[in-house]
Amino acid sequence: xxxxxxxxxxxxxxxxxxxxxxxxxxxxxxxxxxxxxxxxxxxxxxxxxxxxxxxxxxxxxxxxxxxxxxxxxxxxxxxxxxxxxxxxxxxxxxxxxxxxxxxxxxxxxxxxxxxxxxxxxxxxxxxxxxxxxxxxxxxxxxxxxxxxxxxxxxxxxxxxxxxxxxxxxxxxxxxxxxxxxxxxxxxxxxxxxxxxxxxxxxxxxxxxxxxxxxxxxxxxxxxxxxxxxxxxxxxxxxxxxxx
Numbered sequence: 001x002x003x004x005x006x007x008x009x010x011x012x013x014x015x016x017x018x019x020x021x022x023x024x025x026x027x028x029x030x031x032x033x034x035x036x037x038x039x040x041x042x043x044x045x046x047x048x049x050x051x052x053x054x055x056x057x058x059x060x061x062x063x064x065x066x067x068x069x070x071x072x073x074x075x076x077x078x079x080x081x082x083x084x085x086x087x088x089x090x091x092x093x094x095x096x097x098x099x100x101x102x103x104x105x106x107x108x109x110x111x112x113x114x115x116x117x118x119x120x121x122x123x124x125x126x127x128x129x130x131x132x133x134x135x136x137x138x139x140x141x142x143x144x145x146x147x148x149x150x151x152x153x154x155x156x157x158x159x160x161x162x163x164x165x166x167x168x169x170x171x172x173x174x175x176x177x178x179x180x181x182x183x184x185x186x187x188x189x190x191x192x193x194x195x196x197x198x199x200x201x202x203x204x205x206x207x208x209x210x211x212x213x214x215x216x217x218x219x220x221x222x223x224x225x226x227x228x229x230x231x232x233x234x235x236x237x238x239x240x241x242x243x
Contacts, residue, residue: 008055055082
């Protein structure tokens with residue numbers, strides 16, 4: 001199993017912060033960035049290998065991760081077209097190191113507690129994180145659940161849907177199907193859509209189950225308000241080191 005962390009976005013909604021650094025380098029606590037927290041929890045759960053896609057400020061991100069997290073082997077893949085493509089293309093650029101394993105996929109701005117990651121990694125099925133306790137967001141990911149299976153993921157779905165977060169465990173066979181469809185999209189020049197567009201096209205071929213985090217911490221940091229909320233939620237957890 002290996003982790004795939006998507007960090008090739010610009011992060012426009014973060015204002016001045018992302019004019020000088022990648023969004024994942026925002027601090028949750030003094031000296032602890034989002035990417036630090038993600039990699040720390042992955043290592044606590046026994047993860048030995050990760051793939052990180054990069055976009056703006058790639059060199060600074062690579063230097064930070066390499067120096068601060070020597071305990072996990074990280075392969076970086078840079079997307080030079082980060083300002084004109086979506087992460088579907090970043091995944092395609094890393095496809096050579098994403099085959100032959102189960103995958104834990106997450107966005108680089110995702111903040112979560114250890115118990116969420118633990119349960120996702122322990123799942124025997126391919127799963128995506130949802131939270132039935134939350135109202136449906138207007139502009140963020142939602143997962144359509146039918147007969148216990150996720151059939152669509154996107155911002156546009158509201159019927160039979162739940163709030164969802166870009167945290168997945170994909171079993172190898174099902175991940176390979178998604179990756180193959182991602183490559184087909186990019187081969188046709190469809191490089192500015194969500195990777196979930198490709199997932200939706202093959203949803204009938206895979207078994208992707210919803211995993212309810214049940215009001216535990218699992219959130220994306222899309223803007224400065226989200227960042228302050230995440231800092232508040234994580235304050236005691238990071239200080240004490242509790243999962």
